[in-house]
Amino acid sequence: MPGFEVIDKTEKKEILSIFNKGGGVLFRQGFENLRNNSFKVNKFEQEFKKKFNCKYALGVTSGTSALRIALACKKIGKGDEVITQSFTFVATVESIVESGAKPICTEIDSTLNMCVKDLKKKITKKTKAVIVVHMLGTAANLSEIKKICKKNNIILIEDTAWGIGAKYQKSFLGNFGDIGTYSFDFAKTLTTGEGGMIVFKKKSDYLLAKAWHDHGHENNPNFPRWEDTRKSSGFNYRMNELQGAVGIAQLKKFKKLFYIQTKNRNKIINKIKSIKDIVIRKKPKNSTEAPEALIFSFKTNKLSKKFRNKFLKKGYSTKILPEAITWHFSGKWSHIKELELKKNNNFKSSKKILDKCVAIPINYKMKKNFPDIVQKTIKEVI
Ligand SMILES: *Cc1c(COP(=O)(O)O)cnc(C)c1O
Numbered sequence: 001m002p003g004f005e006v007i008d009k010t011e012k013k014e015i016l017s018i019f020n021k022g023g024g025v026l027f028r029q030g031f032e033n034l035r036n037n038s039f040k041v042n043k044f045e046q047e048f049k050k051k052f053n054c055k056y057a058l059g060v061t062s063g064t065s066a067l068r069i070a071l072a073c074k075k076i077g078k079g080d081e082v083i084t085q086s087f088t089f090v091a092t093v094e095s096i097v098e099s100g101a102k103p104i105c106t107e108i109d110s111t112l113n114m115c116v117k118d119l120k121k122k123i124t125k126k127t128k129a130v131i132v133v134h135m136l137g138t139a140a141n142l143s144e145i146k147k148i149c150k151k152n153n154i155i156l157i158e159d160t161a162w163g164i165g166a167k168y169q170k171s172f173l174g175n176f177g178d179i180g181t182y183s184f185d186f187a188k189t190l191t192t193g194e195g196g197m198i199v200f201k202k203k204s205d206y207l208l209a210k211a212w213h214d215h216g217h218e219n220n221p222n223f224p225r226w227e228d229t230r231k232s233s234g235f236n237y238r239m240n241e242l243q244g245a246v247g248i249a250q251l252k253k254f255k256k257l258f259y260i261q262t263k264n265r266n267k268i269i270n271k272i273k274s275i276k277d278i279v280i281r282k283k284p285k286n287s288t289e290a291p292e293a294l295i296f297s298f299k300t301n302k303l304s305k306k307f308r309n310k311f312l313k314k315g316y317s318t319k320i321l322p323e324a325i326t327w328h329f330s331g332k333w334s335h336i337k338e339l340e341l342k343k344n345n346n347f348k349s350s351k352k353i354l355d356k357c358v359a360i361p362i363n364y365k366m367k368k369n370f371p372d373i374v375q376k377t378i379k380e381v382i
Pocket residue numbers: 062063064065088089091092133159161162182183184185194195196
């Protein structure tokens with residue numbers, strides 16, 4: 001959330017510099033005679049890499065396209081299966097459908113992330129990749145999942161749309177698997193309006209993705225763009241300089257954002273952790289969380305709904321849970337026929353867990369009495 005809360009003159013200045021110094025070039029490459037060495041997307045990628053310790057980074061148009069490109073550079077498509085989880089944003093499954101592969105969802109367990117047991121059950125000879133989601137900022141059980149992927153020769157992609165800045169065993173989320181994807185849409189921790197980033201361990205993956213997201217262009221320095229070399233077809237998911245400029249400004253604020261948001265989240269935790277009838281979501285060992293949300297569960301769905309209604313009446317909103325699972329729970333996606341919901345199942349076990357949960361959005365600019373309001377509302381409900 002907080003990315004948009006802190007937009008100010010820093011973003012404006014970065015954008016204006018494109019027009020003042022950079023000759024108004026909005027394309028991420030080329031036009032060298034006009035741009036005075038101003039490369040915003042490229043600079044954003046370099047600084048992202050530095051900040052989050054990644055080997056290769058590619059700025060793209062959205063978190064959804066980042067996932068689609070990740071599958072493309074691994075040549076995943078028709079006849080393949082890709083496994084993700086029942087609790088995620090619809091984009092994760094859409095990217096698999098767009099690739100031509102068959103989407104398979106696992107149940108979640110009490111961590112609200114991928115159920116490892118169910119993952120083992122759903123792997124077949126056709127499984128080419130697993131897209132694990134660090135849903136709402138808490139890391140998935142990465143070491144177990146990585147072990148399973150390695151054993152079965154499956155690619156591990158991390159949908160890190162909610163996990164930017166959080167760590168698992170000392171590596172930033174997104175860096176643990178083969179490829180990590182991030183979203184900079186307007187509701188995410190960092191925003192460029194719309195946008196995304198992909199990070200890679202292997203140079204060959206990066207180069208294929210870079211070409212694929214640009215119609216197959218290899219940007220061969222020995223040829224002008226119109227005679228450029230190519231080895232594959234592709235698509236257009238290029239980030240533009242305006243987005244790159246905003247990204248540079250947002251990155252400068254990241255450390256402070258993350259710190260303040262974590263502090264705000266902890267204030268709420270301290271207020272509610274001793275309340276007996278709720279359970280706060282646990283994180284895996286040796287991990288830190290992205291402070292985008294705070295999730296706790298009641299004993300029943302009736303209570304979580306009651307909390308939501310009381311909270312709304314006071315003028316506050318919850319975030320995704322319990323109310324917005326329509327867009328975040330695969331059991332509700334009968335409109336995606338590739339999921340074959342009727343034939344498979346409706347993810348009853350995941351739904352049972354999600355129904356009892358409440359997610360509180362954490363803002364950068366939090367009202368001082370907000371933790372008290374959360375505490376008071378919980379107490380009223382139980
Ligand atoms: C936001 C989100 C995406 C998609 O990102 P966009 O930039 O909005 O396309 C993908 N996965 C998850 C889990 C998300 O929350």
